[in-house]
Amino acid sequence: EAQVTQNPRYLITVTGKKLTVTCSQNMNHEYMSWYRQDPGLGLRQIYYSMNVEVTDKGDVPEGYKVSRKEKRNFPLILESPSPNQTSLYFCASSPLDSNYEQYFGPGTRLTVT
């Protein structure tokens, strides 16, 4: 089954404790992206990647890091989480030549206390 998986689905952590949210896709997509979704603000892009070893900032990159060492994986790293990073996070992927069709993961609900 073609899918984007994220782990964990739910995470409660404390300020300053480094965490990683994993994202993996099995569709051989070049393009991958991370979004956060907050009430009233919609989806905001954090980082994106056009291909392996090619990453760039989205609209709200502060406090986040990513890496793309393999085509299928695109982990999101929060080195020192803060309460304002409490949000719902989505990973997405698409073929580069049709990136209007994004395939989203199931989401990760993160709470930072």
Added chain:
Amino acid sequence: QKEVEQDPGPLSVPEGAIVSLNCTYSNSAFQYFMWYRQYSRKGPELLMYTYSSGNKEDGRFTAQVDKSSKYISLFIRDSQPSDSATYLCAMSDQTGANNLFFGTGTRLTVIP
């Protein structure tokens, strides 16, 4: 001014009603127009996609693009409780680049 504006609702309609969801945009270069549906506690999924202007129909769903007014619509006929979800419009001017703009979403509830 945001690239894409969408009324957040919420919108509640009785089962069987015709639903109209709308977005406006400011960038006349947009060529790809999408509607995503997001059920509660799930990721968005692509519902319909239209290239350039005109109408596209898929079952009970019709997507309409009016480029002269910079306005897109999604119509749902004979709405069902299973249509209850948040609907996000999205737009892009080209493929192969990071340039997908989402609306904030309209939350729809269809009451049985």
